[in-house]
Amino acid sequence: MLTAYDFPMAKLVDAAGIDAILVGDSMGNVVLGYGSTIPVTMDDMVHHVKAVTRGVSRAMVVGDMPFLSYHLSREESVRNAGRLLQEGGAQTVKLEGGAEVADVIRAMVNAGIPVMGHLGLTPQSVNQLGGYKVQGKDEATARKLIEDALAIQEAGVFSVVLECVPTALARLITEKLDIPTIGIGAGPVCDGQVLVAHDMLGLYGEGSPKFAKRYAQLSDQITDAFKAYRQEVESRAFPGPEHSFGMDEEILEKL
Ligand code: KIV
Ligand code: NA
Numbered sequence: 001m002l003t004a005y006d007f008p009m010a011k012l013v014d015a016a017g018i019d020a021i022l023v024g025d026s027m028g029n030v031v032l033g034y035g036s037t038i039p040v041t042m043d044d045m046v047h048h049v050k051a052v053t054r055g056v057s058r059a060m061v062v063g064d065m066p067f068l069s070y071h072l073s074r075e076e077s078v079r080n081a082g083r084l085l086q087e088g089g090a091q092t093v094k095l096e097g098g099a100e101v102a103d104v105i106r107a108m109v110n111a112g113i114p115v116m117g118h119l120g121l122t123p124q125s126v127n128q129l130g131g132y133k134v135q136g137k138d139e140a141t142a143r144k145l146i147e148d149a150l151a152i153q154e155a156g157v158f159s160v161v162l163e164c165v166p167t168a169l170a171r172l173i174t175e176k177l178d179i180p181t182i183g184i185g186a187g188p189v190c191d192g193q194v195l196v197a198h199d200m201l202g203l204y205g206e207g208s209p210k211f212a213k214r215y216a217q218l219s220d221q222i223t224d225a226f227k228a229y230r231q232e233v234e235s236r237a238f239p240g241p242e243h244s245f246g247m248d249e250e251i252l253e254k255l
Helices: 007-015 042-053 074-086 099-110 123-129 139-155 167-176 218-235 249-254
Strands: 020-023 060-064 092-094 115-120 159-163 181-184
Touching (some): 007 042, 020 042, 115 139, 139 159, 139 167, 159 167
Parallel strands (some): 060 092, 159 181
């Protein structure tokens, strides 16, 4: 799985044969310029899920439930999840949390909405977690993570993202669950992997985490292209005749 937030990126991810596209609330960080995922709204998510699904012909699209969109009431949670399918065109939704969200997961699943879970480092709780750090390193928090994974599986999630947990704990959870685990900073032991496209493409530099392997450094190529354009405009090398339109000389003489 990879993230995408707009039409061109979704087309590229889909064409590369990636199984699933996550329209993550990470777009708060990597495309909207916020310092966290907390400012992202339902309307933001619907807008971007729509753009993504217009570019996808094959991959499963997962719409991320943003901060506070699945906490106020069961009804509002189901309605919000439903918007990502009905208005956005996604096939599934994803939400963060363990036993405390089991009830809303159940309500969504009962409404025909497939739900993906998300445990470990859950960025919407960054203010409780005290920063973006590895989760489940001590016995109590590791045990809690296992219990949460079992609780949301029981509630009906079809898969769960494990973010920033030790590899050995990710292995244990993967073994204990019947549903597939999708890791990000959780080692090679998960059933699948996910990365934020802008991180792995080198399009976003600010505080990218250790687990975000750089498969490309596109920001360098983009900067080079922008500078070349500026220089060619200043020197009048661009636009050349091949980028410009001609006109009949006879008409021109009459003007
Ligand atoms: O928003 C996101 O991109 C995510 C992934 C990191 C799993 O939730
Ligand atoms: Na997210």
